[in-house]
Amino acid sequence: VPIVVMASGAGSLLAAILERGAAPSSPFEVVAVVVDRSCAAEQIGRDAGIPVVSCKLADHPDREAWDRRLLAEVSGFAPQWVVTAGFMKILGPAFLAAYSGRVVNSHPALLPAFPGVHGVADALAYGVKVTGTTVHLVDGGVDTGPILAQGTVPVLPDDTVESLHERIKSTERDLLPDVVEAVVTRGVVTDGRKAHIP
Ligand code: GRF
Numbered sequence: 001v002p003i004v005v006m007a008s009g010a011g012s013l014l015a016a017i018l019e020r021g022a023a024p025s026s027p028f029e030v031v032a033v034v035v036d037r038s039c040a041a042e043q044i045g046r047d048a049g050i051p052v053v054s055c056k057l058a059d060h061p062d063r064e065a066w067d068r069r070l071l072a073e074v075s076g077f078a079p080q081w082v083v084t085a086g087f088m089k090i091l092g093p094a095f096l097a098a099y100s101g102r103v104v105n106s107h108p109a110l111l112p113a114f115p116g117v118h119g120v121a122d123a124l125a126y127g128v129k130v131t132g133t134t135v136h137l138v139d140g141g142v143d144t145g146p147i148l149a150q151g152t153v154p155v156l157p158d159d160t161v162e163s164l165h166e167r168i169k170s171t172e173r174d175l176l177p178d179v180v181e182a183v184v185t186r187g188v189v190t191d192g193r194k195a196h197i198p
Helices: 012-022 040-047 063-075 093-098 119-126 161-186
Strands: 002-007 029-035 052-054 081-084 103-107 130-137 147-154 189-191 194-196
Touching (some): 002 040, 012 040, 012 161, 040 052, 103 161, 119 130, 147 161, 147 194
Parallel strands (some): 002 029, 002 081, 029 052
Antiparallel strands (some): 103 130
């Protein structure tokens, strides 16, 4: 099953998905990597010999044009599923209409707690003792789509944002590829805002 992965950062989750997808028995194959900026994820995709598409907002007259270009680029690879792995943009209406229910995101907190780009820092600042990661379907909101899976991660007294985020990422590196394998083979059943993998 062809999938496209979208990233904007260090690309450690992209690397984990690529590694899992490269296994001969893997039910999915990463057919392209899409980035919205120059980032380490770009080089990880290239090193894996996979087409890397850069779709930068700054290269477009407005957000709607960017959203349409992103859809055109991704559609060209005909993916069954799209995975956003540290992709720091909100997908627009044109993209989500075409890929509704088929975009999977990983967020480094236990949604609905601590959504948004500072979820790790917000959890640390709040003083929670347990945080984690949420793998969910992407809808038009910020980290608001139906939840597919979650994993818990302890917060340690001397944690910094970096040490906590690294611990969360080590959980994500297993959970996200597991969920991708599950959804490409078994699909997702949604009931309102609830989702489960049969
Ligand atoms: C992950 O923690 C993901 O949950 C968040 O961004 C981070 C991406 O890390 N959305 P990387 O760029 O894959 O290393």
